[in-house]
Amino acid sequence: MNIETIEMFGFLSAIKALRLPFKGKAKSDSNLLFTSKFINDLREVNIESKTVIGKKDFKILQTLINNGDEHAKVVRGIIVSCSITAPRYLWQEIDTYKIGTERLASESTMHVEAKGLTGEELQIVKAELKEGFEQERIQWFSYQTLRRIYFQRRNHRLPEWKIFIDWIRTLPLADELIFIDRKESVVI
Numbered sequence: 001m002n003i004e005t006i007e008m009f010g011f012l013s014a015i016k017a018l019r020l021p022f023k024g025k026a027k028s029d030s031n032l033l034f035t036s037k038f039i040n041d042l043r044e045v046n047i048e049s050k051t052v053i054g055k056k057d058f059k060i061l062q063t064l065i066n067n068g069d070e071h072a073k074v075v076r077g078i079i080v081s082c083s084i085t086a087p088r089y090l091w092q093e094i095d096t097y098k099i100g101t102e103r104l105a106s107e108s109t110m111h112v113e114a115k116g117l118t119g120e121e122l123q124i125v126k127a128e129l130k131e132g133f134e135q136e137r138i139q140w141f142s143y144q145t146l147r148r149i150y151f152q153r154r155n156h157r158l159p160e161w162k163i164f165i166d167w168i169r170t171l172p173l174a175d176e177l178i179f180i181d182r183k184e185s186v187v188i
Contacts, residue, residue, distance in 0.1 A: 001160045002085045003167040006138070010078040011051040011172075017074045018057055018064075029054025062180060069144060076100055078143040080171055089131040090160045100145030106137040146171070147178045 015030045031052040038045055053061070065072040081104075086094070094101075114125040141149075146168050153161040168174055 001087070001090070001134075001163050002083075003164065004083045005167075005171070006081040006083060008078075008080045008172065009049075010142075011053075012049045013077045014061075014074040015051055015053055015057055017077065018060060027056070029056045058176070062176065065147070065177060065180060069148070072144060072147075075143040075147070075177060076145075078177070079140050080143070080146070081138065081140040082167075083136060083138050085134050085136040086160060087132045087134050088129065090158065091135060091137070093158075093161075094139075097141075097145055097149060100142035100148075102140050104138040104140065107135050109133075109135070143171075143177055146174075150178055 012032050012034055015028070015032060016025075019025050019028055031050070031054070033050040034048070036045075036047045061074070065075060084094075109126060109129060110122065113129065114122050117125055150165060150168060154165055156162075168178060171178070
């Protein structure tokens with residue numbers, strides 16, 4: 001299994017959205033900078049953003065995250081795009097997470113392993129693919145979904161989930177926004 005981070009975005013949007021519910025934009029202590037340049041002739045897109053999260057905004061962000069998904073909706077906007085090569089059996093488990101993730105593309109077994117086959121021959125080849133067959137996909141995940149995956153899969157028996165969790169640890173502010181302890185709900 002291999003995971004490679006391609007790009008990240010959304011910190012700027014998340015911080016701008018953080019204080020909107022209480023009309024508190026003016027109280028933000030973060031420094032946000034966004035510039036963009038589009039050159040159509042060369043098909044070049046240059047987008048830069050710089051987000052320095054202030055201490056007060058960061059404390060609010062962590063408080064919201066600790067209070068649960070319904071309060072931490074701004075971290076839905078922090079997105080990481082990645083390339084994952086994993087066995088088919090793991091993709092079935094990753095597909096459990098439908099909210100906050102999107103598959104952009106995947107290697108096609110029909111166009112690669114079964115190239116030129118049709119009908120019953122194609123069905124046979126696809127049916128006989130082993131569960132351990134590795135397939136690459138380009139996928140993105142929100143930080144909110146990565147947090148959910150962490151708490152649900154951190155002690156999973158499959159070694160691939162340990163690799164996935166270790167990859168999450170490499171992401172910016174993972175300790176502060178994904179791995180922070182969550183409050184346990186009290187059942188009455």
